Amino acid sequence: MTLDKCIAVLFLTVSIVYGYASYTYPLLPFELNMVFLPNTMPLALSVLGILISSIIILSKKQVPAESLTDGDIDFSRLRDYNWGQALGLLIAMTLYAVLLRPLGFIPSTVAFLVGCGWILGERRLHIMLASSLIGAGTIWYLVQEVLGIFLKPLPWFMG
Amino acid sequence: MLEGIMLGLETAFSLQNLFLVVFGCLIGTLIGMLPGLGPMSIIAIMIPVAINIGDPSAALILLAGVYYGAIFGGSTSSILINAPGVAGTVATAFDGYPMARQGKAGKALTIAAISSFCGGTVGAILLLFFAPALSSVALLFHSAEYFALMVVGLSAIAAFAGSGKVAKALMMTIAGLMLATVGESALFNAPRFTMGLSDLQSGFSFVTLAMALFALPEALFLVLNPNKSNTSANNQAIKDLRITKEEAKKIAPVIARQSIQGFLIGVMPGAGATIASFLGYAVERNIAKGAEQEEFGKGSIKGLAAPEAANNAACTGSFVPLLTLGIPGSGTTAILLGALVALNVNPGPRLMIDNPSIFWAVIISMYIGNVVLLILNLPMIPYIAKLLTIPRNYLIPFILFFTMIGAYIGQNNATELLILIGLGIGATLLRFADYPLPPLLIGFILGGMMENNFARAVNLTDGAAFMYERPMTLGLLLVGVLLIVIPIFRKYRLKTNSINVADGD
Numbered sequence: 001m002t003l004d005k006c007i008a009v010l011f012l013t014v015s016i017v018y019g020y021a022s023y024t025y026p027l028l029p030f031e032l033n034m035v036f037l038p039n040t041m042p043l044a045l046s047v048l049g050i051l052i053s054s055i056i057i058l059s060k061k062q063v064p065a066e067s068l069t070d071g072d073i074d075f076s077r078l079r080d081y082n083w084g085q086a087l088g089l090l091i092a093m094t095l096y097a098v099l100l101r102p103l104g105f106i107p108s109t110v111a112f113l114v115g116c117g118w119i120l121g122e123r124r125l126h127i128m129l130a131s132s133l134i135g136a137g138t139i140w141y142l143v144q145e146v147l148g149i150f151l152k153p154l155p156w157f158m159g
Numbered sequence: 160m161l162e163g164i165m166l167g168l169e170t171a172f173s174l175q176n177l178f179l180v181v182f183g184c185l186i187g188t189l190i191g192m193l194p195g196l197g198p199m200s201i202i203a204i205m206i207p208v209a210i211n212i213g214d215p216s217a218a219l220i221l222l223a224g225v226y227y228g229a230i231f232g233g234s235t236s237s238i239l240i241n242a243p244g245v246a247g248t249v250a251t252a253f254d255g256y257p258m259a260r261q262g263k264a265g266k267a268l269t270i271a272a273i274s275s276f277c278g279g280t281v282g283a284i285l286l287l288f289f290a291p292a293l294s295s296v297a298l299l300f301h302s303a304e305y306f307a308l309m310v311v312g313l314s315a316i317a318a319f320a321g322s323g324k325v326a327k328a329l330m331m332t333i334a335g336l337m338l339a340t341v342g343e344s345a346l347f348n349a350p351r352f353t354m355g356l357s358d359l360q361s362g363f364s365f366v367t368l369a370m371a372l373f374a375l376p377e378a379l380f381l382v383l384n385p386n387k388s389n390t391s392a393n394n395q396a397i398k399d400l401r402i403t404k405e406e407a408k409k410i411a412p413v414i415a416r417q418s419i420q421g422f423l424i425g426v427m428p429g430a431g432a433t434i435a436s437f438l439g440y441a442v443e444r445n446i447a448k449g450a451e452q453e454e455f456g457k458g459s460i461k462g463l464a465a466p467e468a469a470n471n472a473a474c475t476g477s478f479v480p481l482l483t484l485g486i487p488g489s490g491t492t493a494i495l496l497g498a499l500v501a502l503n504v505n506p507g508p509r510l511m512i513d514n515p516s517i518f519w520a521v522i523i524s525m526y527i528g529n530v531v532l533l534i535l536n537l538p539m540i541p542y543i544a545k546l547l548t549i550p551r552n553y554l555i556p557f558i559l560f561f562t563m564i565g566a567y568i569g570q571n572n573a574t575e576l577l578i579l580i581g582l583g584i585g586a587t588l589l590r591f592a593d594y595p596l597p598p599l600l601i602g603f604i605l606g607g608m609m610e611n612n613f614a615r616a617v618n619l620t621d622g623a624a625f626m627y628e629r630p631m632t633l634g635l636l637l638v639g640v641l642l643i644v645i646p647i648f649r650k651y652r653l654k655t656n657s658i659n660v661a662d663g664d
Contacts (some may be wrong), residue, residue, distance in 0.1 A: 002592075003588070003592040004327070004592035004593060004594065006592075007588065007589065007594065008330070008593050011330060011334065014337075015333075015337075015342060018337060018352070025351065026349075026409045028348055028349070031348070033556075034618065035616055035617050035618055035621055035622065036613070036614040036617040038344070038347040038348075038349070038351060039351075040614075041336075041340065041610045041613070041614075042337070042340050042351070042352070045333055045336050045337050045340070046337075048333050049330070049333045049334075049337065052326055052329050052330045053330060056326050056327065056330060059326070068565075073501070076277055080662060081383045081384060082383055082384075084384070085382050085383075086379050086382045086383050088224055089378075089379070089382060089555075089559065090580065090584065093559060093563065093576075093580050094577070094580055096563065096576070097563070097573055097576030097577050097580065098573070098577075100567070100573050100576070101573050109560065109564075112556070112559075112560065113311075113557070116347050116555065116556035116559060116560075117552050117553065117556050120382070120551065120552045120555060120556070121552060122552035123554070128552075128553070131553060132556075135557060135560070138563065139193075142190075142193075143564075143568060147190070147196075147204050148204065149204075149568055150571070151568075158190060
């Protein structure tokens with residue numbers, strides 16, 4: 001099964017679960033008398049979702065070859081893709097999301113930027129470190145000091 | 160009226176107010192470039208500064224400058240890194256980003272700046288002459304018509320239903336509409352589909368979704384495909400700044416049409432720049448013929464000029480209900496209304512009579528703001544476009560950082576970042592499977608408004624009969640259906656024709 005059909009199957013499952021959740025949505029007593037209920041549109045959407053995804057799953061027509069290559073994806077060269085780097089960046093992003101609060105904005109951002117640069121093959125650490133410090137510092141100053149949106153700069157043990 | 164215009168000119172051309180326009184435009188552009196900080200948040204942040212000025216006209220002039228600047232700044236991040244931080248600039252990314260990838264970043268920014276300028280200027284002129292008359296038209300629009308207008312806005316998805324993609328585009332739209340139902344809604348009493356997660360109580364944030372669908376997959380593709388970043392726009396980003404005569408001829412009618420259409424949509428409270436830009440895109444795509452139509456979504460200059468002119472004109476249009484009726488048509492104008500009330504000015508039908516200097520000065524300063532924005536931005540474009548020439552090893556980490564921080568600042572919630580990564584991985588997979596992503600975002604943006612207006616209309620009229628009983632609703636719905644059906648039909652006919660020709664041969 002091709003990837004687009006797999007996604008359609010997944011969407012069909014989501015639509016069924018979504019439809020079930022809409023159908024069993026607990027309505028408040030006074031809502032029962034309303035013409036338009038909180039689950040009216042979700043129910044309609046789940047029916048449409050089931051219909052459309054079924055059409056995609058059942059259609060025999062293959063996606064024309066040119067539309068597979070006209071965009072950014074070259075399916076014949078998937079093996080040459082830098083999967084390791086992309087995975088590394090995703091892990092770095094997840095770590096950044098988890099550590100942003102406890103480590104503080106500036107240390108975690110500098111670590112994230114240097115880490116991403118390293119994953120992408122940048123070995124001149126001094127340049128990367130300097131540019132990350134400038135970038136993180138400028139954004140922190142702009143967001144916290146100029147705009148007044150709180151952004152905890154330092155790790156938990158430093159206040 | 161002439162007296163009013165003279166009064167406005169006198170107020171707006173004072174040294175202090177001119178300085179405030181320039182300052183507002185600069186601040187707005189710079190901060191607006193950061194994805195995640197849209198005009199609404201920037202204006203909210205600038206309110207204390209504006210109130211400290213004390214003079215209501217000066218304060219409003221500053222805020223109007225910030226508003227315009229922020230919208231232009233938002234287009235910049237849409238065009239350069241495919242990260243639309245504001246819903247109104249999503250349609251700009253559809254063609255602006257492909258242009259930047261083709262090495263025409265400078266040209267794309269120039270077209271955006273000029274289209275914005277024209278849109279804003281035409282808007283300001285229309286506002287000058289028709290504001291009082293238009294305010295009564297705006298009141299004719301009820302929730303039924305708004306619902307129909309959202310349906311027309313949804314028709315922009317037709318642009319992405321390319322060969323063999325109609326079902327896929329529809330599926331993505333439904334996915335977007337489903338995502339829009341998560342969380343609390345204005346009309347209902349309890350949050351829906353949050354799966355018990357308090358972080359989803361207020362639903363998915365627009366910025367998170369926009370970053371996850373557009374910016375993150377793009378950055379990942381830059382990493383994944385080594386060829387893409389080598390042969391990309393990097394080396395030629397600043398070439399080709401000027402618009403040729405032919406191109407100017409092509410986009411001039413688009414800008415003219417969309418400035419007027421955008422302004423009229425902006426006048427209706429609640430519609431605003433987002434719908435204006437989607438609708439502008441959809442209409443222009445339908446008007447374009449043959450090869451030009453095929454180019455939409457792949458770097459068409461018309462596809463870039465249309466939403467840019469429309470969203471700026473709509474921003475100006477949204478001042479009509481604010482100044483003449485005291486009704487804020489969008490989140491941004493609601494904040495402006497708050498600022499005005501804090502400054503002891505009550506916008507409404509009596510504003511023109513009680514405080515004519517404020518009314519006219521704001522309109523005149525909008526025009527000045529547009530000129531200032533153009534003068535400030537045109538020389539800056541080569542430098543802004545140069546950002547793309549930063550080496551890949553530095554550019555990608557910073558794009559990822561801006562993407563994440565954009566989602567974080569708005570909510571101040573680290574869970575939002577995990578949602579962003581999860582949705583981003585999903586979006587990348589969808590791109591691999593050749594599913595168009597813009598329809599998902601269009602569905603998400605319009606879904607909430609569509610449901611609310613539909614529910615309101617149904618509750619008011621006790622049924623869905625309003626769809627054919629109200630002529631304006633019926634008319635708008637028909638336009639929406641036609642905008643979706645015609646391109647699909649046209650494509651189908653072309654296909655069958657070519658098959659027949661092949662048979663004949």
